[in-house]
Amino acid sequence: MRSYSTTPAVGPILRGVIVSRAVTDNLARASWIRRMFEEGARLKQERGAEKVFDFTLGNPEIEPPPAVLAAARRVLDSPEPHRHAYMPNAGHVAVRAAVAKRLRAATGLPYTAGHVLMTVGAGAALNTVLKALLDPGDEVLTVAPFFAEYVFYAENHGGRLVVVPPKADLTPDVGKLEAAITPRTRAILVNSPNNPSGVIYPASAFVEIEAMLARAARPIVLVSDEPYRALVFDDVVVPEVPPLVTRSIVATSWSKSLAIPGERIGYLALSPRMPEAAELFEACTFTSRVLGFVNAPALWQWVVAEVGDQVIDVAPYREKRDLMYEGLTRIGYQCVKPQGAFYVFPRTPIDDDVAFVRLLAEEGVLTVPGSGFGMPGHIRISLTVERETVVRGLPGFERAFRKARGGG
Amino acid sequence: MRSYSTTPAVGPILRGVIVSRAVTDNLARASWIRRMFEEGARLKQERGAEKVFDFTLGNPEIEPPPAVLAAARRVLDSPEPHRHAYMPNAGHVAVRAAVAKRLRAATGLPYTAGHVLMTVGAGAALNTVLKALLDPGDEVLTVAPFFAEYVFYAENHGGRLVVVPPKADLTPDVGKLEAAITPRTRAILVNSPNNPSGVIYPASAFVEIEAMLARAARPIVLVSDEPYRALVFDDVVVPEVPPLVTRSIVATSWSKSLAIPGERIGYLALSPRMPEAAELFEACTFTSRVLGFVNAPALWQWVVAEVGDQVIDVAPYREKRDLMYEGLTRIGYQCVKPQGAFYVFPRTPIDDDVAFVRLLAEEGVLTVPGSGFGMPGHIRISLTVERETVVRGLPGFERAFRKARGGG
Numbered sequence: 001m002r003s004y005s006t007t008p009a010v011g012p013i014l015r016g017v018i019v020s021r022a023v024t025d026n027l028a029r030a031s032w033i034r035r036m037f038e039e040g041a042r043l044k045q046e047r048g049a050e051k052v053f054d055f056t057l058g059n060p061e062i063e064p065p066p067a068v069l070a071a072a073r074r075v076l077d078s079p080e081p082h083r084h085a086y087m088p089n090a091g092h093v094a095v096r097a098a099v100a101k102r103l104r105a106a107t108g109l110p111y112t113a114g115h116v117l118m119t120v121g122a123g124a125a126l127n128t129v130l131k132a133l134l135d136p137g138d139e140v141l142t143v144a145p146f147f148a149e150y151v152f153y154a155e156n157h158g159g160r161l162v163v164v165p166p167k168a169d170l171t172p173d174v175g176k177l178e179a180a181i182t183p184r185t186r187a188i189l190v191n192s193p194n195n196p197s198g199v200i201y202p203a204s205a206f207v208e209i210e211a212m213l214a215r216a217a218r219p220i221v222l223v224s225d226e227p228y229r230a231l232v233f234d235d236v237v238v239p240e241v242p243p244l245v246t247r248s249i250v251a252t253s254w255s256k257s258l259a260i261p262g263e264r265i266g267y268l269a270l271s272p273r274m275p276e277a278a279e280l281f282e283a284c285t286f287t288s289r290v291l292g293f294v295n296a297p298a299l300w301q302w303v304v305a306e307v308g309d310q311v312i313d314v315a316p317y318r319e320k321r322d323l324m325y326e327g328l329t330r331i332g333y334q335c336v337k338p339q340g341a342f343y344v345f346p347r348t349p350i351d352d353d354v355a356f357v358r359l360l361a362e363e364g365v366l367t368v369p370g371s372g373f374g375m376p377g378h379i380r381i382s383l384t385v386e387r388e389t390v391v392r393g394l395p396g397f398e399r400a401f402r403k404a405r406g407g408g
Numbered sequence: 409m410r411s412y413s414t415t416p417a418v419g420p421i422l423r424g425v426i427v428s429r430a431v432t433d434n435l436a437r438a439s440w441i442r443r444m445f446e447e448g449a450r451l452k453q454e455r456g457a458e459k460v461f462d463f464t465l466g467n468p469e470i471e472p473p474p475a476v477l478a479a480a481r482r483v484l485d486s487p488e489p490h491r492h493a494y495m496p497n498a499g500h501v502a503v504r505a506a507v508a509k510r511l512r513a514a515t516g517l518p519y520t521a522g523h524v525l526m527t528v529g530a531g532a533a534l535n536t537v538l539k540a541l542l543d544p545g546d547e548v549l550t551v552a553p554f555f556a557e558y559v560f561y562a563e564n565h566g567g568r569l570v571v572v573p574p575k576a577d578l579t580p581d582v583g584k585l586e587a588a589i590t591p592r593t594r595a596i597l598v599n600s601p602n603n604p605s606g607v608i609y610p611a612s613a614f615v616e617i618e619a620m621l622a623r624a625a626r627p628i629v630l631v632s633d634e635p636y637r638a639l640v641f642d643d644v645v646v647p648e649v650p651p652l653v654t655r656s657i658v659a660t661s662w663s664k665s666l667a668i669p670g671e672r673i674g675y676l677a678l679s680p681r682m683p684e685a686a687e688l689f690e691a692c693t694f695t696s697r698v699l700g701f702v703n704a705p706a707l708w709q710w711v712v713a714e715v716g717d718q719v720i721d722v723a724p725y726r727e728k729r730d731l732m733y734e735g736l737t738r739i740g741y742q743c744v745k746p747q748g749a750f751y752v753f754p755r756t757p758i759d760d761d762v763a764f765v766r767l768l769a770e771e772g773v774l775t776v777p778g779s780g781f782g783m784p785g786h787i788r789i790s791l792t793v794e795r796e797t798v799v800r801g802l803p804g805f806e807r808a809f810r811k812a813r814g815g816g
Contacts, residue, residue: 017626017627017683017684018541018627018629018655018684018687018688018691019540019541019684019687019688019691020539020540020541020542020543020546020565020594020691021543022543023539023540023691023694023695024691026694026698027690027691027694030694059493059494060493061490061493063489063490063492064492069484072484072707073481073484076477076480076481076484081471082469082471083670084471084472084667084668084669084670084671085467085468085469085667085669085670086467086669086670087670120528120672120700120701121700121702123700123701123702124700124701125700126700127699127700128700131428131431131564132427132428132431133426133427133428134428135428135429135430138428149697149698152698153698153700156539156698156699157428158566186428218425219425219426221426247426259492259493260492260706261492261493261494262491262492262493262494262495262703262705262706262707263492263705263706263707264528264672264701264702264703264704264705275425276425276426276427279426279427280426280427282435283427283428283431283432283435286431286434286435286438287431289557290434290557290560290561290564291535291564291699291700292528292529292531292532292533292534292535292536292561292699292701293528293531293532293672293700293701294529294531294672295670295672296672297670297671297672297705297708298668298670298671299480299670299671299707300705
């Protein structure tokens, strides 16, 4: 996931002399995550890092494609003035036009620079649009399992994340989504290819969502968080959402497709089919600015305009996915086969996923409990590791499985 | 200013089908700024851009020092892996250690990497710390004139900005600050060298603030927003705040000192003297992440670690400051002489600064009314223009002055 697992930035219960009550409470709620990280760190110290197999981090271990670095060098060498200056807050018009052109080709919809807002990564894009949409008490629906930061992204702007269980295949259960709509529902936030499950939502789910939104008493916006769109296997096609859902907004970044997550470059694209696109674009340009994002990093804007359609080689991820998925199912784990992203999200052999993560840790294998993604009874395994780590980690998955089943 | 004037991102009154009421209201409140931009754009179209002298933008017109671009090239050429990957949310430890070393040298205080959080510019730094400090209804004091975005930065996190008038020399009136403290006051936010006035707050002001905070019933944090620290003239010294104020936090960026405002790199430094530094650092690491800032752009972190103590040549700004200040006072404008930043903030010859900005526009001179900075009866003139623009713009300032005085 974008930052969650890279940051054990959650602490002891701080009863705020200085820190706000809201943040103090959030840190306290998240303190179990910190304990897990501390246990993992202790394990590495005790046993030696080479004997601990860490599948917790969603941080691409690969380097950006050479074309990306070459494009960045060209920006630095450019004789054009003002390459590093402020620009219109929504981003350079030429860059937004380049993104719009790709969106037109992908969707057939008449995107222009006026629908595209460059952002400091997808996290910024989501905060920008949620602040534009939400008043205190408003609700955002999402489908479990979901990227854990969504809880905070909604709360940041006075909103509340409402989590709806998925179907057995971890795709949206639109009947349950519809049942969860209230007069306060302003947005539905989905993530496909999904972190943590690697599942790709089918076009049919979006067709059903469109029909559901047409029945809603007031406009509800579908926000599609798509940073893993380019990371897919098996020739599977990730459906384009805007042709299927009238009021839709795509939030994404190049963090995964170009392996530059530290550089913070992404965008927000409002569907040209949305009747309120112009006013929402103006609102997002404002919220992006006042949240402090101001504009997305200039150098990387020029880079993605030029080479943003490049994609890292996904073959190593597919190979690791195959190794892990086949290894786990052979052991007896139940698992929906991930078709994209770089995660595997099996069921745990016991209901208590946090306890099972501890069992795995005893075997030298670090994972993240599904509870952190709104889906207890599962664990997230990240494949941003060496192939060798997958191979050498699997016996630990097997020993923990047997122990949990009482056979250990 | 950081983005305000570069973004006419404020619109007609939108009565939200989609956009939140809060954002709709903010856009409506700010609609006069949009009208000014529209008038300016129309003026340029009618008269030709070369006959309109635009002093509204706070966007450095100069290029980064060559050493900065060279350092960026070295990052791209580096054989080290993971140069563009995620990192600890607070930023690369080595980068934070480099910043801490400079802070130790400047202040004599024992800064470490554990006091420094790299941010996506100063706007991100301020949002990060205000979210960590504020609960709904909490108050942030600031001194007029102030950077207009502060209103939103406080409101983003449920807070309220309380504006306190300055002394005649536009430095803090600490008596008035103290009178404005309530049980809800959590922070004092100051900006020196100041945007829009160019005034540098003296050490004595911070000594008085320290004494005042010692008398306060509960801890209040001083947040010192210092993006213009390196842009000073006349061998004046900008006092270091942390040695003077126990509970102090510096927020800043390299946008102005390295002329890279579009690249979004800055930091937050918590004073080692602050008893709550550790818990507040943890809280800020969390708020930075959940606001979507995640981490500051990686490439620019490495750059500032290496060449962050470079400063653009301030001589051209001093020359333009001299030309403008002397020109205005010769005409009859009253003005505190700016000692830093790149603004001049004279009094208007009539009380209604918005009306006077219109008079100036009729003479082909575009400025920003002081009302936008909590200080009516003034205008802000930005010097991020060619020297020639200052020379050719002054006659327009003179004609408007005469007209306003009834002599036109």
